[in-house]
Amino acid sequence: MGALTSSHHKRDAEFQSSSPSGSRYANGHPHISKKLKSSSWYSTLMAPKESSVSRLSRYPQVTPIFREIHAPCRVLKGFTAKSKRLDSSRSENIRQKRNIFGNWMGNFFRTWYKSVKKAVAGSRKLVKFEKEDVTDVDDAQTVNDDNAASEDSGVEEISMVEDEREDINKSGELQDIISKFRRLDQETEENISFQPSTSARVVSQPRDRKTLDTLSLNQPDDSDVDASLPYHMKLLNESAEKHDISLRRLRYEIKLQEQKKASYKQLHPAKKEEDAVIEPFRPLTEDEKEMVANAFSNSSRRKVLVTHENSNITVTGEVLQCLRPGAWLNDEVINVYLELLKERENKEPEKFLKCHFFNTFFYKKLVSGNFGYDYKSVRRWTTQRKLGYSLLECDKIFIPVHKETHWCLAVINKKEEKFQYLDSLGGVDKQVMGALAKYIVDEVKDKNGEDIDVSSWKQEYVKDLPKQENGFDCGVFMIKYADFYSRGVDLCFKQEHMPYFRLRTAKEILRLRAD
Structure with a gap:
């Protein structure tokens, strides 16, 4: 209680010491007898509030106030539920009127x-x-x-x-x-009405010939090869060539194939018709006919006419007698003639296919085994050292087949992957086909160590071939089959050519050169 008393006296002293000339007294307000609390916060809180006008009057009006003084919002009193309904109904009426007016205006616009x-x-x-x-x-x-x-x-x-x-x-x-x-x-x-007609695409007739030439669609173009085409077609073709990618690609492929063809022709020149067709039937000269006649004479029977060194075959006049009309060909004449065909190919490889010619003893040796087939007996016949080339590089392999009194020709056609059998009497022999199929498989296995499948190879018994019409020209037919096939030409001879072929074969053997 003492602390409170002391503080009370202190506040009174502060109040008494304050100047009586305050702002309230300066304005002529009556004196208030009640003592105010001397505490600053209490006096501030309990002091009566002055009006806004009195507060503003203390400051001189130096500059006008340009900002508008906003009055406080007026609070409506007595806003009941009834007023709410009236206001909502009024708003609904306004909204309906607006909708009606908006729809009308919207339809109008x-x-x-x-x-x-x-x-x-x-x-x-x-x-x-x-x-x-x-x-x-x-x-x-x-x-x-x-x-x-x-x-x-x-x-x-x-x-x-x-x-x-x-x-x-x-x-x-x-x-x-x-x-x-x-x-x-x-x-x-x-x-x-002043526009030219665009619906009818008609150009009026020019008056002079020069103008007509300038408008012509068939103008000649020296750069074009085909001058018969109309000018608009040439323009169409040129535009198509420029914009069609597939056409340009096709033209490039055609050009590439033409270049390949040209290169192939340089490596393998085409055979002339004269060499391919006329050469096998070229007639003998008088000197050649006289030479053959002397060889067929009886005075030449015991003479050695020629000896083929590579095959070591000696041909006497008596051996050559088999080429006279009506005689059967013997092994010596057939074998030496096949050797001459091989030498012909070696001398002019560009004119003939790459071939190999077995002699008349090969097939007999091949089928001489106990089971009708013996590869080991002919295994060394085709070594690289003995032949000078690989048998598997050849396009065609010719095998003479002798059947007691008849000659046939079998062909291993590696180029076309087929086995061919040519019989001038039109015969068929499946045993020969089976033996040749086994042989080529064993040959590839032995020489290259590879296994090949020849089951897809065709076995062809050639039917469209020249046929013999007697019983003694089978040997001549057989060697001429080999001659024409090695040339790469069709069998275009007949029975009537046999006498000529006999004389021609005798001439070639005597000169040791096949033409």
Whole structure:
């Protein structure tokens, strides 16, 4: 309680020491007898509030206040549920009126917009000009002037349409719009009447021949190979070649194949018709006929006519007698002639296929085993050292087949992957085909160590071949089959050529050279 008493006296002393000339007393307010609390916060809280006018009067008015003084929002009192319903009903009425007015205005503007759009579209359709290259030879200058005038009028009309659209947006009078657009349509029709006809693509007849030549579509072009094509077709072909990628690729492939063909022709020159067809039937000269006649004479029977060193075959006059008409060919004549065919190929490899010719003893040796087949007996016949080349590199392999009193020819055609059997009497022998199929498989296995499958190879018994018409020319047919096949030509001889072939074979053996 003492602390409170002391503080009370202290506040009284502070109050008494304060100046009595305050702002309240300066304004002429009466003296208040009640003592105020001397505490600063208490006096501030309990002091009566001055009005805004009295507070503003203390400050001199130096500058005007430009910012508007905002008054506090007025709070409506007595806002009951009834007033809420009235306000909501009033708002609903206003909303309905607005919707009605908005729908009406929307329908009005929509109808007005459609009519304006239709009118503008029709006008633009009439104003639009198609640009086509139409030449009037009679009066080209007049056409150009008309075109320029039509283009200018078209621009003016389009600008008029835009101006009319602005007027429509301002005035909104539909009748004026229709009348103005009718006037615009009339002006457009008048302008179109000056346009050249684009629907009928007709060019007037030029007056002079020189102009006609310049307009011709069949102008000659020295650069084109085919001058018979019309000019517009040439232009079409050129444009197609420029833009068609697949056509350019195809032309490139054709050019590439032509280059390959040209290179192949350089490596393998084509046989002349004279060499391929006429050469096998070239007649003997008189000297050659005399030489053959002397060899067939009885005085030459015991003479050694020629000896083939590579095969070590000696041909006497008696051996050569088998080539006389009506005789059967013997092994010596057949074997030496096949050797000559091989030598012919070695001398001129570009004219003949790469072939190998077995002698008449090969097939007998091949099928001499206990089971009708013995590869080991002929295994060393085709070594690289003995032949000088690989048997498997040959396109065709010829095997003479002798059947007691008849000669046939078997062919291993590696180039076409087939086995062929040629019998001048049209015979068939499946045993020969089976033996040759086994042989080529064993040969590849023995020489290259590879296993090949020949089950897909064709076995062909040649039917379309020259047939013999007697019982003694089978040997001549057989060696001529080999001769023509090694040339790569068809079997184009007949029975009537046999006497000539006998004399020709004798001549070739005597000279040790096959032609």
